[in-house]
Amino acid sequence: MKRLQPFFALMSVVCLVGLIGCQGKNDTSTAGSESSATASSDDHGHEHADGEEGHDHSVEGHAHGAGPHDGTIADWGGGKYHVEFTVDHDEQEGTVYVLGGDEKTPTPIAAEEIQLSITDPEMQVTLSAVPQEGDPEGSASRFVGNHEKLGVVQEYAGTITGVIDGTPYSGDFAEVAHGH
Secondary structure, three states, X not given: OOOOHHHHHHHHHHHHHHHHHHXXXXXXXXXXXXXXXXXXXXOOOOOOOOOOOOOOOOOXXXXXXXXXXXXXXXXXXXXXXXXXXXXXXOOOEEEEEEEOOOOOOEOOEOOOEEEEEEEOOEXXXXXXXXXXXXXXXXXXOEEEEEOHHHHOOOOOEEEEEEEEOOEEEEEEEEOOOOOO
């Protein structure tokens, strides 16, 4: 039995590191608020200039697929909200849709803008509220912004931040290559 103790200790550490690695880097504590927002960079979709869309990019152990607009999904608030990032390279335009827990239903929020931060090429983009049909007055489920660097055809990674009812939310995302 003593010979198995190091094996069990090692397996416990591996399991603990796996749990912390998966959850720890996705949790973003929000200073000064009552709750924490959770970020995730799970399965991803990407709208290509050549029109190829709708691919499943499932990552083992995670449930996100391409969003309803064939964009990249990130968590906001541990699954309470989701945000979907899409980009139109020709228009140099980024769009983020706020979705509900089901990752499909538009979920309008009372915000005039949210922030998009891209890591490479580095840029900050303020996305302004552009309500969709059916969004109540004074709220929006779609946010749009332009930046010349969004014209670069590549896979983007970054963070989407915003405030809902006084609580800040932040979600990390990363597009993945389709391998075509």
